[in-house]
Amino acid sequence: TATYPALVYSKYGRPEDILRVSRLSLPPLAKSSVNVQFLAAPINPADINVLQGTYPVKPTFSDDIGGAVAGNEGVARVVAVGSDVHDLSVGDWVLPLASGSGTWRTHAQYSRDDLLQIDHDGVSPITAATVTVNPSTAYRMVRDFAPLKTGDVLLQNGANSGVGQAVIQLARAWGIRTVNIVRSRPNFGELKSELQELGADLVITEDEARRPEIAAAVKELGEGHMPSLALNCVGGKSATNMIRLLGHGGHVVTYGGMSREPLTLPTSAFIFKDLKAHGFWMTRWYNEHSTSERAAMLKDLFKMAREGKLKEPWHRVWKFSANGVKGDEGLQTLCREAVAEAGKGLTSRKQIFTF
Numbered sequence: 001t002a003t004y005p006a007l008v009y010s011k012y013g014r015p016e017d018i019l020r021v022s023r024l025s026l027p028p029l030a031k032s033s034v035n036v037q038f039l040a041a042p043i044n045p046a047d048i049n050v051l052q053g054t055y056p057v058k059p060t061f062s063d064d065i066g067g068a069v070a071g072n073e074g075v076a077r078v079v080a081v082g083s084d085v086h087d088l089s090v091g092d093w094v095l096p097l098a099s100g101s102g103t104w105r106t107h108a109q110y111s112r113d114d115l116l117q118i119d120h121d122g123v124s125p126i127t128a129a130t131v132t133v134n135p136s137t138a139y140r141m142v143r144d145f146a147p148l149k150t151g152d153v154l155l156q157n158g159a160n161s162g163v164g165q166a167v168i169q170l171a172r173a174w175g176i177r178t179v180n181i182v183r184s185r186p187n188f189g190e191l192k193s194e195l196q197e198l199g200a201d202l203v204i205t206e207d208e209a210r211r212p213e214i215a216a217a218v219k220e221l222g223e224g225h226m227p228s229l230a231l232n233c234v235g236g237k238s239a240t241n242m243i244r245l246l247g248h249g250g251h252v253v254t255y256g257g258m259s260r261e262p263l264t265l266p267t268s269a270f271i272f273k274d275l276k277a278h279g280f281w282m283t284r285w286y287n288e289h290s291t292s293e294r295a296a297m298l299k300d301l302f303k304m305a306r307e308g309k310l311k312e313p314w315h316r317v318w319k320f321s322a323n324g325v326k327g328d329e330g331l332q333t334l335c336r337e338a339v340a341e342a343g344k345g346l347t348s349r350k351q352i353f354t355f
C-alpha cells in the first residue's frame with residue numbers, strides 16, 4: 001500500500017522539537033469516504049499553541065498514527081470518492097469542516113459529511129487554504145459586534161497579522177475606515193505603505209497610539225466621531241491604549257493575546273463611556289452556526305477574492321516537494337524551519353505548506 005508523508009506529534013513541546021515526518025497509508029475507501037490530496041495548509045498561531053499544549057482544544061493521540069497529525073486549516077483536492085458519494089467528484093476542491101483534522105500532510109481520508117465543497121474558480125490555493133480562520137474571523141468581527149455604517153471608523157492592533165490584513169480589506173470594501181496599530185520596527189515606513197496599499201486609512205505604532213495628536217487625527221478620520229469598534233489581537237498595554245481611543249458605547253472585541261499580557265480595561269471607559277467588552281472565537285461561531293451559514297460567508301469572501309478586494313495574505317511558501325528536499329529527513333528539516341519561522345515575530349508573513 002502507498003504511504004504519504006504527514007507531520008505527526010505525540011507529545012507537547014516546542015513545535016520544532018516534537019514534529020516528525022511519518023509515512024501514513026489511507027484506509028480502504030468506504031462507501032461514504034473521500035480521499036483527498038492537500039494543496040496548501042497554513043501555520044496559524046493556534047496551531048503552534050496546540051503543539052505547545054496550551055490550546056483549549058486537545059488532539060486525540062492514536063496508536064495507528066503514532067500520535068496526531070498537526071494542522072487545522074487547509075484546502076484539498078478530491079482524488080477518490082466512495083460509491084455512496086454522488087455530490088463530489090475527483091478534482092473538486094474541499095475544506096475540512098471540523099477543526100484540528102490534521103492538514104499538514106499530503107493525503108487524507110475524510111467522511112463526506114466532514115468536507116465542504118468550494119467553488120474555486122478564480123480563487124488561489126493560498127486564499128482557499130487560509131479563508132476559514134483569518135478572513136472569516138475578520139468578517140464576523142467587523143459585522144457582528146457594532147452597528148457600523150459607511151464612514152465609521154474601527155481600530156485594530158496587530159494590524160499586520162493575517163486577521164488584520166483581512167480586516168483592512170473587508171472594511172475598505174464595506175466603506176468603513178480603519179486605524180491600524182502595529183509594533184514599532186526599523187522598516188515601519190515600508191510596512192505602513194504595504195498596509196495602506198491594502199486600504200488602511202491610518203497606520204500608527206503602539207507608542208503613537210498614546211499621543212493626543214493621534215486622538216485628534218482619529219476623530220478627524222471619523223468626521224468628528226470616535227470609533228465604535230476596536231479589535232484586539234494583542235492584549236496588555238496595546239489594548240488599553242487602543243481602548244482609550246474608542247468613543248461612547250464602543251465595543252472592544254478580543255480575539256488574540258499575542259503579547260501574552262492580560263487585558264486591562266480602563267475603569268473610566270466602563271463607567272463614563274459605557275464600554276462593552278467581548279471575546280470572539282471562530283471555532284465557537286462555527287459550532288453555533290449551520291454549515292449553510294458558513295458556506296454563505298465563504299461564498300462572499302471568495303467573491304471578494306475574485307474581485308481583487310481580498311488578496312492572499314502576505315506569506316512564504318514551504319513546498320513539501322521542493323528541489324533539494326531529500327528524503328524524510330530533508331522534509332523534517334524543512335518543516336521544523338517553517339514552524340520555527342512561524343513562531344517568530346516581526347516577519348509579517350504567514351508560513352504556508354504546499355504539497
Ligand code: NDP
Pocket residue numbers: 044045046133134137158159160161162163164182183233234254255256257258259260280281282283344345346347348349350
Ligand atoms: P499572524 O501569524 O498572521 O500574525 C501574528 C501577529 O501577531 C502579527 O501582527 C505580529 O506582529 C503580532 N505579534 C507577534 N508577537 C507579538 C507580540 N509579542 N506582541 C504583539 N504582537 C505580536 O496571526 P493571525 O492573524 O493568524 O492571528 C493573530 C492572532 O489572532 C493570534 O493570537 C491568533 O491566535 C488569533 N486568532 C484568533 C482567532 C479566534 O477565533 N479568536 C482566529 C484567528 C486568529 P509583529 O509583526 O509585530 O510581530
